[in-house]
Every structure is written in structure tokens, then in C-alpha cells.
Amino acid sequence: MTTPIRENTASESPRAELELATRDALGALRHVAACLARRSHELLGLSCLPGPAGQGRLLVAVADDGRLERLLAELRALPEVCGAQLSRAAGAALVPAAPVAA
Amino acid sequence: MTRTTGARLIADSLVRHGIKAVAGIPGGANLPLFDAISQTPTRIVLARHEQGAGFIAQGMARVTGQAQVCLATSGPGVMNLLTAIADAKADSVPLVCLAGQVPRALMGTDAFQEVDVYGLTIPIAKHNVLARRAADLPRIMEEAFAIAVSGRPGPVVVDVPRDVQTEEFDFTSWPAPRLGSGPAESPGTPGPADLAFAASLLARCERPVLYCGGGARGAGAEIAVLAELLDAPVVTTLMGLGLLPPGHPRLAGMIGMHGAPAANHLLTRCDMLVAVGARFDDRATGDAKRFCPGASVIHIDIDPSEHGKNRAAHVPLAGDAVRTLGALIPLVPARARPAWTAIRASLGLAHPYALPGLDDPKSPYGVLAAAAEILGPEAVVATDVGQNQMRAAQAWPCHAPGKFLTSGGLGTMGFGLPAAIGAALADPSQPVACVTGDGGLLMNVQELATLAELGLPVKILLMDNGVLGLVRQQQALFVGGRYTASTFAARPDFVALAASFGIAAIDLEPCRDARAALAAVLAAPGPALARIPVDPDAHVYPMVPPGAANHEMILEKRHDHAHS
Numbered sequence: 001m002t003t004p005i006r007e008n009t010a011s012e013s014p015r016a017e018l019e020l021a022t023r024d025a026l027g028a029l030r031h032v033a034a035c036l037a038r039r040s041h042e043l044l045g046l047s048c049l050p051g052p053a054g055q056g057r058l059l060v061a062v063a064d065d066g067r068l069e070r071l072l073a074e075l076r077a078l079p080e081v082c083g084a085q086l087s088r089a090a091g092a093a094l095v096p097a098a099p100v101a102a
Numbered sequence: 103m104t105r106t107t108g109a110r111l112i113a114d115s116l117v118r119h120g121i122k123a124v125a126g127i128p129g130g131a132n133l134p135l136f137d138a139i140s141q142t143p144t145r146i147v148l149a150r151h152e153q154g155a156g157f158i159a160q161g162m163a164r165v166t167g168q169a170q171v172c173l174a175t176s177g178p179g180v181m182n183l184l185t186a187i188a189d190a191k192a193d194s195v196p197l198v199c200l201a202g203q204v205p206r207a208l209m210g211t212d213a214f215q216e217v218d219v220y221g222l223t224i225p226i227a228k229h230n231v232l233a234r235r236a237a238d239l240p241r242i243m244e245e246a247f248a249i250a251v252s253g254r255p256g257p258v259v260v261d262v263p264r265d266v267q268t269e270e271f272d273f274t275s276w277p278a279p280r281l282g283s284g285p286a287e288s289p290g291t292p293g294p295a296d297l298a299f300a301a302s303l304l305a306r307c308e309r310p311v312l313y314c315g316g317g318a319r320g321a322g323a324e325i326a327v328l329a330e331l332l333d334a335p336v337v338t339t340l341m342g343l344g345l346l347p348p349g350h351p352r353l354a355g356m357i358g359m360h361g362a363p364a365a366n367h368l369l370t371r372c373d374m375l376v377a378v379g380a381r382f383d384d385r386a387t388g389d390a391k392r393f394c395p396g397a398s399v400i401h402i403d404i405d406p407s408e409h410g411k412n413r414a415a416h417v418p419l420a421g422d423a424v425r426t427l428g429a430l431i432p433l434v435p436a437r438a439r440p441a442w443t444a445i446r447a448s449l450g451l452a453h454p455y456a457l458p459g460l461d462d463p464k465s466p467y468g469v470l471a472a473a474a475e476i477l478g479p480e481a482v483v484a485t486d487v488g489q490n491q492m493r494a495a496q497a498w499p500c501h502a503p504g505k506f507l508t509s510g511g512l513g514t515m516g517f518g519l520p521a522a523i524g525a526a527l528a529d530p531s532q533p534v535a536c537v538t539g540d541g542g543l544l545m546n547v548q549e550l551a552t553l554a555e556l557g558l559p560v561k562i563l564l565m566d567n568g569v570l571g572l573v574r575q576q577q578a579l580f581v582g583g584r585y586t587a588s589t590f591a592a593r594p595d596f597v598a599l600a601a602s603f604g605i606a607a608i609d610l611e612p613c614r615d616a617r618a619a620l621a622a623v624l625a626a627p628g629p630a631l632a633r634i635p636v637d638p639d640a641h642v643y644p645m646v647p648p649g650a651a652n653h654e655m656i657l658e659k660r661h662d663h664a665h666s
């Protein structure tokens with residue numbers, strides 16, 4: 001197995017949508033954005049949806065450059081995020097879906 | 103139910119978490135907090151710069167393995183703390199950093215000494231939180247301590263507006279901390295299928311190497327068992343020093359930019375790399391594409407986001423090193439690998455590794471060897487950054503994890519002195535060596551005052567070469583010998599400097615019996631500084647040039663440019 005080469009081919013890659021359940025919407029938004037920026041992920045879209053009692057959801061569209069598993073692991077580790085999953089395949093619009101289990 | 107204030111609640115939580123000492127500097131925005139802590143058994147250590155406070159707390163945390171606490175006031179206070187926070191993140195050191203903030207009504211108005219602590223610390227802390235109400239503090243403090251030590255440890259920043267510190271509320275109980283949802287916070291052991299797959303690869307491999315970093319800290323015994331079963335050598339990173347004691351038959355030394363040649367060569371030849379609590383940092387791997395090129399990789403790490411970051415793993419195992427190895431070991435068949443043993447022996451002969459001047463206590467390596475021998479295997483050493491650090495990593499015999507404190511991930515000059523003070527605070531019963539350079543000592547020199555005040559047995563071994571040695575070495579080797587901005591034209595009299603703080607100091611340069619002089623310094627009670635003159639053109643070898651593969655390390659004693 002070779003070492004993955006990190007070249008910026010993201011714009012040609014398919015896109016993926018991540019769905020995050022959040023505890024603190026602003027905190028989650030700032031941390032998720034910082035995480036994407038720190039790891040040079042290409043952000044394609046982001047929407048933040050309110051939920052009951054301080055809970056909320058973030059829908060994050062990113063280019064799928066083969067690092068999604070790692071990105072999810074990193075997002076799940078954020079204390080502001082209480083659930084993270086791959087939402088659905090390429091091309092999907094950022095519309096509300098059923099909430100993620102915390 | 104008791105009536106209390108935010109500040110008192112925080113002070114109580116420090117006591118509750120066994121915090122014996124905190125380091126910090128007061129200011130307008132954290133006066134209530136200092137006042138509250140002063141009324142508890144927790145000792146307040148007044149640092150002379152917040153970066154010093156951060157590294158003092160780090161020193162305590164690196165030695166004890168427990169979260170420790172530093173404090174800074176709003177604005178400039180917390181700005182000064184940032185480097186120590188980033189340093190703790192890079193080396194996975196558990197810290198709770200308590201920042202004062204302007205009162206809530208002033209937040210967002212560009213008030214006097216207001217900075218966005220939350221925003222500033224997002225990329226450099228493991229977790230950060232702004233306390234909006236005193237009543238939230240029981241949960242915030244429980245979570246801060248839990249998050250700092252759980253999973254992969256790291257720094258947590260709690261930003262507390264002044265009026266939240268003084269706000270009264272009814273305290274009922276300490277809530278159970280709510281942690282992140284990821285396995286990094288609540289790691290189990292990897293699944294049986296992954297463990298079985300890893301074991302099958304291990305059974306089949308012919309040339310295995312165990313590559314261990316700071317995350318293997320508690321797993322020395324398990325590492326030794328696995329190495330025995332596999333008949334494999336163990337190499338460590340800078341952060342993994344002390345995992346196995348010197349002379350351990352399985353220990354093959356430190357790898358990386360200034361690692362042992364035979365250890366670096368072993369990696370090129372291995373067909374199976376078991377990485378334990380190591381993150382394939384570029385200083386350890388050299389050119390990543392040529393690091394263990396033919397090897398399958400089993401990567402054990404408590405932080406699953408490390409898997410596949412710098413190197414794809416055939417088997418990523420997410421979990422605590424001790425428990426994961428404990429589950430893996432029973433599945434691994436013991437097998438001697440005589441062909442690999444023979445290759446290792448021949449690599450050892452082909453790449454011998456002797457540090458120059460080990461028997462001369464006036465030489466940089468010799469003084470380290472002498473000090474380590476005089477202080478004994480229990481001693482803690484804190485290093486600064488530069489040639490002094492790399493020489494210490496090469497020469498200091500490290501007998502256990504938590505005894506070699508160094509800024510590995512961030513490489514922060516100025517780390518050594520305050521970290522040594524922290525280590526001595528954690529255990530004042532035995533001397534702590536501080537190996538530092540003339541550049542790095544000046545970066546937190548103000549902490550000599552803190553040290554003098556505390557009277558702790560920190561023994562500063564100052565490698566005085568009049569230059570930013572490691573920078574000069576790179577300029578000699580890779581910048582055509584043009585020494586730009588790396589030579590100190592003005593050189594302080596360090597002995598007089600230490601004396602001016604009330605610290606005993608000696609210059610080893612004129613000493614006839616340097617070893618005896620050193621022994622006297624190390625044996626005397628309280629702090630001391632010993633100056634060791636070092637040749638500015640003495641390079642640290644071996645050295646892997648930046649961007650080169652580890653096996654392409656430079657070994658020659660002097661480079662042409664060094665004389666120009």
C-alpha cells in the first residue's frame with residue numbers, strides 16, 4: 001500500500017454531504033469550519049438548522065477526495081458535535097432531512 | 103444546595119480534581135478567581151509571563167499524566183498563553199487553561215483588554231468554551247477536566263467573564279461530564295475481526311518493526327511482550343523516549359531527523375510496521391513516500407482521525423494502546439525470525455553510532471552523560487529546542503516515559519526552563535535537569551525569578567554556543583553557509599545573570615575538574631545554572647536533510663561551509 005498523496009484534485013472529485021447533530025450551533029459551526037480549513041477540505045455548501053432545546057443540525061457538502069472517513073472521525077471528536085454521518089450521495093441538495101441520532 | 107459564586111465554584115473544582123498548584127498571572131479580569139483560589143489549599147505559583155505559566159502547568163502535566171491548570175487575564179494575558187496551548191495540543195498534554203474575560207455586557211464592544219479567546223483558541227485547543235452563566239460552571243469544569251485527559255489528551259480553554267466569576271448561584275451537585283460522541287473520547291477496543299486480521303498479518307510477516315510514539319506511554323510492558331513474540335526490534339520517536347529502558351534487548355533507538363542510523367535503516371528494510379501511538383510526523387518519517395516503503399502497516403491509535411492521515415494503514419486499530427495490545431497479544435503466535443535478526447545485526451555493524459566526547463564532561467554530549475549518571479535513572483530532564491534538545495534526545499538515558507520533557511510537535515524555544523519548574527513542582531524531592539541553549543533560555547528567562555522564589559532544585563545545563571545552533575547548522579548545510587541572523591553579537595554573562603536572580607551559577611569552562619564541579623552543582627539544594635561552552639560549528643549528527651528519506655542521513659563530522 002502506498003502513502004496517499006495529497007494533491008488538490010478535490011474540485012474534480014464527487015461530492016458528499018455530511019449531516020451533524022450539534023449541541024451548540026455557533027460553536028459547532030466555528031469548529032466545523034475550522035476543521036475543514038485546517039485540513040484543506042473543499043467546502044461546497046453549509047446549512048445550519050435549528051432543533052429543539054439548543055440542539056441543531058449542520059449539513060455540510062464537501063468534495064469527496066477520499067478523506068471522508070477521517071473527516072467524520074475528527075468531527076465526531078468535537079464536543080460541540082453529538083453525531084456525524086455521511087448523509088447521501090453526490091448532487092443532493094441541502095434540504096432538511098430526518099434528525100441524526102445523538 | 104449552597105450559595106456560591108462562579109469563582110468559588112472554579113476554585114472548588116480545582117481542589118476536587120486534586121490540583122495542588124496552579125501557575126498564572128492575575129489581572130483585572132481574573133482577580134475574583136485568584137482571590138477564590140487563594141482561599142483553598144491549591145497553591146498559586148506566580149509566573150513572570152503567561153507563556154511561562156502555561157509551560158509550568160505543562161511540566162506538571164507531562165510528569166504526572168494528569169490535567170494541570172494555568173491562569174491568565176483577558177486580552178494580553180491570554181494572548182501570551184496561546185503558544186503554550188498550541189504546544190500542549192501538538193504533544194497531547196492535558197491542560198485546563200482558565201482565561202479571564204471582560205464582563206458580559208462589554209463583550210463584543212472592543213472593550214479594554216478584550217480579545218476573542220474562543221475564536222483564537224479554536225484551532226489550537228482540544229476544546230474551548232465560554233462560560234455564559236455561573237450556573238453552567240459545574241458542568242463546564244467537570245467537562246474541562248474530563249476532556250483534557252480523556253482519549254487523546256489535550257488542552258481545554260475555559261473563558262470566564264469577570265462578572266460570571268462574581269455571579270452568585272445555587273450549587274446543587276457536580277454533573278456527570280458529557281463528552282464528544284467519537285471513539286477518541288470513549289475508546290473501546292477494536293473489533294475481533296480487525297484484531298484477527300492484524301494477528302494474521304503479524305503471523306505471516308518476516309521483518310516486523312514496532313514504531314512507538316508518545317501515545318504508547320503506558321504500554322511499555324505490552325510493547326516488550328509483542329516485540330518478544332514477533333522477535334522484532336522497537337524504535338521510538340522523540341516523544342516515545344523512555345518507553346523501554348536503555349539497554350533493553352528489544353530497543354533499537356530513536357528514529358527520525360537526528361535518530362540512530364541503524365534504527366532509521368531498519369525501517370527501510372521492514373515488511374511490517376506496527377505503529378503504536380505514533381502519528382507519522384514528518385520529523386520522524388523523513389520523506390513520507392520513502393518511509394518503510396515495502397511495509398504493511400498496523401496502526402494503533404486512540405485517535406481514529408490519525409488513521410490514514412499521513413500513511414494508509416492495512417489495519418487501523420482505534421483504541422487505547424494498553425488495551426488494544428492486550429487484546430492483540432493472545433492472537434499473535436510466537437516465532438523466531440533468525441533471518442531478520444541477522445539483518446539487524448549486520449545493519450548495526452554497518453551503521454555504528456557513537457556520540458563524540460561522551461567521556462569529556464566539558465563537551466556537549468559528555469556533560470549530558472555525566473549529569474545523567476550523577477542524577478540517576480529516576481531523574482527528570484526538560485529540554486529546550488535546538489541542538490541542545492537533539493543532543494539530549496541522543497545522549498540522555500531515558501528510563502521511563504514522563505521523564506524526558508520536550509516540545510516535540512511544536513518545537514517551541516523557551517519551553518525548557520518553565521517546564522522544568524513545573525516538573526520540580528510536581529515532585530520537589532529530586533533534582534530536575536533543564537537542558538537549554540543560549541537562545542532558548544532568553545525566551546523565557548524571566549522565569550528565573552519564579553524559580554528563585556520557589557527555590558526548587560532545577561539544574562540548568564546551559565549549552566552556550568553564542569548562536570542559534572540548529573539554525574546555523576541548517577544554514578551551513580543547506581543555505582550555502584550564509585549565516586543570516588543566527589549569531590549573537592552580544593552575549594550575556596549567564597553566570598552573572600543567574601546570580602542576579604539569586605541563583606547559584608558556575609561556568610564549567612575554566613574548571614579543571616568539570617565533573618566534580620558539576621556533581622557539586624547537582625548535589626547542592628535549590629536551583630543552579632551551569633554554563634557549558636559549546637563550539638558554534640559543532641553539528642548534531644546524524645541528520646536527515648529536510649525532504650530526504652531517513653536512510654539518506656548525513657553523517658560527516660564537519661561540512662565545508664562550517665569553516666567559512
Ligand SMILES: Cc1ncc(C[n+]2csc(CCOP(=O)(O)OP(=O)(O)O)c2C)c(N)n1
Nearest residue numbers: 488489490513515539540541542570571572
Ligand atoms: C519560538 C521559536 N522561535 C524560533 C524557532 C526556530 N529555531 C529552532 S532551533 C533554533 C535555535 C535555537 O538556538 P539555541 O536556543 O541557542 O539552541 P542551540 O541550537 O544553539 O543549542 C531556532 C531559532 C523555534 N523553534 N521556536
Ligand SMILES: [Mg+2]
Nearest residue numbers: 539540569571
Ligand atoms: Mg545556542
